[in-house]
Amino acid sequence: MNTITDLIHASRLYPVLVLDSLISPARRQNMVHLSRVAIVFLGLILAFYLARDYLPAFLTDYLDLVLWLKNKILGLLLINLSIFVVAILLEVYFSSFYYLELIAKNLYRAEDIFTMSVGRILYGLKTDDLLVGFLQSDIGGQIMRRLGIGRPTIDLFLATNPSPVSAMLLAPADGPVIKLKDLTKYLFDQSPAFREFLLSHSAKEADFLGATKWIVLGIELSVWTSRWWELDNLTRVPSLARDWSYGGTYYLDLYSRDLLKDREVDSLEDTPTNRQSEMDQLEIILSRSREANALLVGEAGPDKVNIVYHLARQIKAGQAVTAMAGQRPVLLEVALLVAACKEKNTFEQTILAIFSEATKAGNILLIIDDLANLIASADRYESNLISLIDPFLASNTLQVIALCETDNFHRFIESRGSLMSRFEKITLAQLSSEAITEMLLQAVWRVENNSQLFFTYQAVNEIAVGASYYFPDSVGSDKAIDLLTEIAPWATSASLQIVDVSAVRSFIQNKTNIPIGEVTAKEKDKLLNLESILSSRVIGQREAVSAVASAVRRSRAGVRNPSKPIGSFLFLGPTGVGKTETAKALAATFFNNENELYRLDMSEYHGTDAVDKLIGSFSTGNTGVLSTMVRDHPYGVILLDEFEKTTPAVLNIFLPIFDEGFFSDMNGKRVSVKNIIFIATSNAGADLIWELVEKNPDQAISRSVLIDAIVERGIYKPELLNRFDATVIFRPLGEAELAKIAELQLKKLAKRLMEKGLTLEITSELVSSVAKNGADQIFGARPMLRYIQDQIEQQVADKMIAGEIVAGSKFSFIASTLSPTGLEIKVKNL
Amino acid sequence: MGIITILVDYLLWHYSKAVMSLLVIYRNFCLFLSNFFSLSLLFRTWLSPWRRLDEGYPKNFTDIESVLSVFVLNLLMRVVGFIMRTAVITIGLLSLLILTLFLPLALVIWLLLPLIIIFLFCLGIGLLFV
Numbered sequence: 001m002n003t004i005t006d007l008i009h010a011s012r013l014y015p016v017l018v019l020d021s022l023i024s025p026a027r028r029q030n031m032v033h034l035s036r037v038a039i040v041f042l043g044l045i046l047a048f049y050l051a052r053d054y055l056p057a058f059l060t061d062y063l064d065l066v067l068w069l070k071n072k073i074l075g076l077l078l079i080n081l082s083i084f085v086v087a088i089l090l091e092v093y094f095s096s097f098y099y100l101e102l103i104a105k106n107l108y109r110a111e112d113i114f115t116m117s118v119g120r121i122l123y124g125l126k127t128d129d130l131l132v133g134f135l136q137s138d139i140g141g142q143i144m145r146r147l148g149i150g151r152p153t154i155d156l157f158l159a160t161n162p163s164p165v166s167a168m169l170l171a172p173a174d175g176p177v178i179k180l181k182d183l184t185k186y187l188f189d190q191s192p193a194f195r196e197f198l199l200s201h202s203a204k205e206a207d208f209l210g211a212t213k214w215i216v217l218g219i220e221l222s223v224w225t226s227r228w229w230e231l232d233n234l235t236r237v238p239s240l241a242r243d244w245s246y247g248g249t250y251y252l253d254l255y256s257r258d259l260l261k262d263r264e265v266d267s268l269e270d271t272p273t274n275r276q277s278e279m280d281q282l283e284i285i286l287s288r289s290r291e292a293n294a295l296l297v298g299e300a301g302p303d304k305v306n307i308v309y310h311l312a313r314q315i316k317a318g319q320a321v322t323a324m325a326g327q328r329p330v331l332l333e334v335a336l337l338v339a340a341c342k343e344k345n346t347f348e349q350t351i352l353a354i355f356s357e358a359t360k361a362g363n364i365l366l367i368i369d370d371l372a373n374l375i376a377s378a379d380r381y382e383s384n385l386i387s388l389i390d391p392f393l394a395s396n397t398l399q400v401i402a403l404c405e406t407d408n409f410h411r412f413i414e415s416r417g418s419l420m421s422r423f424e425k426i427t428l429a430q431l432s433s434e435a436i437t438e439m440l441l442q443a444v445w446r447v448e449n450n451s452q453l454f455f456t457y458q459a460v461n462e463i464a465v466g467a468s469y470y471f472p473d474s475v476g477s478d479k480a481i482d483l484l485t486e487i488a489p490w491a492t493s494a495s496l497q498i499v500d501v502s503a504v505r506s507f508i509q510n511k512t513n514i515p516i517g518e519v520t521a522k523e524k525d526k527l528l529n530l531e532s533i534l535s536s537r538v539i540g541q542r543e544a545v546s547a548v549a550s551a552v553r554r555s556r557a558g559v560r561n562p563s564k565p566i567g568s569f570l571f572l573g574p575t576g577v578g579k580t581e582t583a584k585a586l587a588a589t590f591f592n593n594e595n596e597l598y599r600l601d602m603s604e605y606h607g608t609d610a611v612d613k614l615i616g617s618f619s620t621g622n623t624g625v626l627s628t629m630v631r632d633h634p635y636g637v638i639l640l641d642e643f644e645k646t647t648p649a650v651l652n653i654f655l656p657i658f659d660e661g662f663f664s665d666m667n668g669k670r671v672s673v674k675n676i677i678f679i680a681t682s683n684a685g686a687d688l689i690w691e692l693v694e695k696n697p698d699q700a701i702s703r704s705v706l707i708d709a710i711v712e713r714g715i716y717k718p719e720l721l722n723r724f725d726a727t728v729i730f731r732p733l734g735e736a737e738l739a740k741i742a743e744l745q746l747k748k749l750a751k752r753l754m755e756k757g758l759t760l761e762i763t764s765e766l767v768s769s770v771a772k773n774g775a776d777q778i779f780g781a782r783p784m785l786r787y788i789q790d791q792i793e794q795q796v797a798d799k800m801i802a803g804e805i806v807a808g809s810k811f812s813f814i815a816s817t818l819s820p821t822g823l824e825i826k827v828k829n830l
Numbered sequence: 831m832g833i834i835t836i837l838v839d840y841l842l843w844h845y846s847k848a849v850m851s852l853l854v855i856y857r858n859f860c861l862f863l864s865n866f867f868s869l870s871l872l873f874r875t876w877l878s879p880w881r882r883l884d885e886g887y888p889k890n891f892t893d894i895e896s897v898l899s900v901f902v903l904n905l906l907m908r909v910v911g912f913i914m915r916t917a918v919i920t921i922g923l924l925s926l927l928i929l930t931l932f933l934p935l936a937l938v939i940w941l942l943l944p945l946i947i948i949f950l951f952c953l954g955i956g957l958l959f960v
Binding site: 074092 | 861867883947954958
């Protein structure tokens with residue numbers, strides 16, 4: 001074959017492609033629609049004419065015209081009928097070719113050469129340039145639109161005359177024919193200009209291929225649903241009389257849902273499960289002849305029950321494994337059962353009745369929605385539930401699927417050997433963001449149909465990534481669907497029509513307060529001048545400020561390690577030098593809210609129960625302070641004050657926290673800290689810092705000397721120190737810095753007084769007095785606030801009560817030997 | 831490529847693949863009806879008790895009265911089951927029969943459809959200009 005035309009001519013699909021180009025799909029749809037409307041309209045007129053003898057006279061008075069046009073109306077009706085039948089036949093004809101597109105059916109043969117979608121693009125080529133042909137084709141336009149690239153942008157790109165791409169080397173990657181994904185991959189590989197064009201619009205290769213897959217999936221689904229006569233579609237109708245051959249389940253029905261009649265199961269439609277491996281395991285277990293019971297263990301969320309729903313759907317559609325055919329899956333709702341049974345006797349009798357009925361019925365697949373809850377309730381009644389249900393679990397006449405959350409599994413089930421021996425455990429794996437994206441792609445169609453919104457592929461991907469990245473404690477797929485559902489009304493209220501990556505990021509930013517949206521001009525300015533902004537609050541700690549500012553910029557630029565906390569810092573230095581203030585400044589800058597700072601006084605965690613207090617205790621059932629803090633505030637700054645005063649066991653907990661971004665709580669449940677900034681403050685080595693500063697006041701403190709000393713003294717292990725993003729040394733404050741802090745604090749006081757109409761004049765005399773008398777060699781600037789409160793504020797308050805200072809007064813403080821504080825108020829005017 | 835070739839290709843499809851598809855659709859509908867009326871299951875359990883409502887016989891067979899009452903009850907349940915199942919099986923088989931009778935008609939209509947379309951169109955044109 002020499003040219004692309006030869007290739008098209010050689011394909012078995014050629015005639016249908018020609019016909020397709022002559023009568024486009026839209027035209028065919030119009031043909032069907034218009035002829036149907038005409039048939040109904042003309043049919044009604046004829047029916048009216050035929051029923052003239054039975055109609056009231058005032059209606060038939062005008063029938064003369066109809067009588068006169070009778071033959072013409074009938075003629076028109078017959079013409080429209082023939083057009084309608086032709087249109088339907090054409091649809092079926094085209095559909096029979098598109099039907100081959102279905103991946104699962106894999107009906108293409110080598111002589112087809114390409115799939116219909118590829119054939120349409122190739123047939124539409126006006127030149128030998130595949131790139132232009134693809135971009136101008138309908139399907140190419142759809143793919144590009146899903147990447148957020150509209151027709152005008154494509155036209156601009158084509159106006160740059162990118163190098164042409166010949167289709168002659170296009171070959172199938174797998175299988176006998178060239179598929180659409182082969183064509184798009186080929187274009188991406190062959191055209192550097194196109195590659196650059198896509199990348200410049202934030203569409204990577206994976207996005208381009210993903211969008212292609214999405215479009216093909218859409219074609220497949222629409223073709224499949226239109227073919228109602230296919231066996232899979234027909235068998236969805238529930239069978240009659242199936243129950244007659246099996247026993248009834250009176251007690252079970254009281255506390256359960258029949259999944260064959262359940263709306264939630266029906267609402268799954270054709271969505272493929274992203275839990276195929278778990279489904280396969282479940283089918284193998286249920287196909288056994290004895291003890292065919294499965295225990296699904298996974299995180300809280302609907303993933304476990306969704307697997308069961310999918311199984312029910314397969315049974316209903318007659319697609320389940322032979323052992324499951326004709327079974328009636330029934331979901332026993334343990335909460336209902338437990339709420340209804342108030343006593344041990346009732347509880348045991350009901351359980352026995354349910355299991356006996358289910359066994360006798362002969363077709364029950366019993367699904368227990370929360371096995372741990374059932375066992376915990378039995379424990380409460382001091383009932384030996386396991387020995388009660390054991391004979392049923394061991395028999396070959398009843399199959400049971402039990403669902404259980406991971407932490408409850410460890411708590412209530414794992415240790416019970418006899419129960420475990422009756423079940424085969426299936427653990428639900430954590431879903432990857434790719435698997436979540438695949439599931440979202442189909443859910444998006446429903447959201448789009450209901451909201452007039454249009455989602456780009458990258459936006460869907462961002463939702464999947466965002467769900468696992470910013471909401472790590474939730475079940476990925478569930479959270480992703482929630483995010484998708486929540487974005488729709490948000491985007492509608494924001495008058496958005498297209499939901500792209502930036503829209504998704506803005507939404508997540510609104511929800512979490514973590515800045516991840518596009519950097520605005522104002523924010524850019526703030527980020528670039530972060531050092532000076534922080535320095536206005538934190539005096540004299542240039543190194544600390546610079547370390548923190550760098551971490552903020554790294555995180556904001558999205559280049560931080562996603563499997564670690566946003567940042568983890570160890571602030572070393574004497575008391576009162578600005579360590580806490582830096583943490584506050586960081587919370588205010590990063591989360592735009594100083595209140596996002598949560599403090600843990602680590603000196604409270606030094607006893608034998610320190611670890612239990614922090615992460616909870618399995619034996620007492622108490623939750624830990626850190627676990628609760630992180631769950632309640634998953635986004636923020638956690639200040640670990642006086643870090644050195646806790647026990648080595650507690651310090652060890654922080655090794656995985658800083659390294660992997662999570663820890664396990666008392667129940668072994670993972671708590672993610674990936675959206676937290678940790679700041680540990682410590683006075684360790686403060687004496688050495690003083691010593692070094694006194695020796696060489698102008699030199700920087702040697703980090704290695706300080707850290708070596710801390711390790712030598714056994715305060716922190718090297719592996720812990722290495723896990724911090726930065727160990728920041730805070731220098732003791734000099735006179736100049738103390739004066740600045742004094743001025744800063746006095747300005748804050750002046751601002752407060754100004755609100756009462758009082759003007760405090762801040763003189764250098766006042767500043768140096770506060771700096772000199774308020775600061776302390778050991779406690780740094782910390783006592784300064786107390787000094788201002790005791791000496792300055794007190795005098796102002798006394799004068800106000802005495803009436804010497806009233807609203808509108810202006811005053812300052814001057815040195816005075818008479819005053820015990822050395823300062824005396826001087827009121828300038830009244 | 832002319833219209834003639836396209837027409838030939840269409841007619842080839844209409845009289846080969848589409849006819850085969852029609853037979854597959856017939857099979858699909860047969861399976862659907864069989865599944866809808868649960869024919870296979872009802873045949874297998876034709877004489878089983880209605881909804882498995884049967885009672886166990888007393889261990890003491892000397893208590894003739896109890897044994898007889900259980901026997902009568904179980905027999906009654908089987909009779910009820912038999913009658914109900916027979917009714918559904920009959921309707922199901924009748925539906926299959928109607929479907930099977932409809933098949934040759936559908937095939938004839940399908941085979942003649944191109945001619946029927948032309949006939950309807952020409953008749954329509956004719957009536958329009960009468």
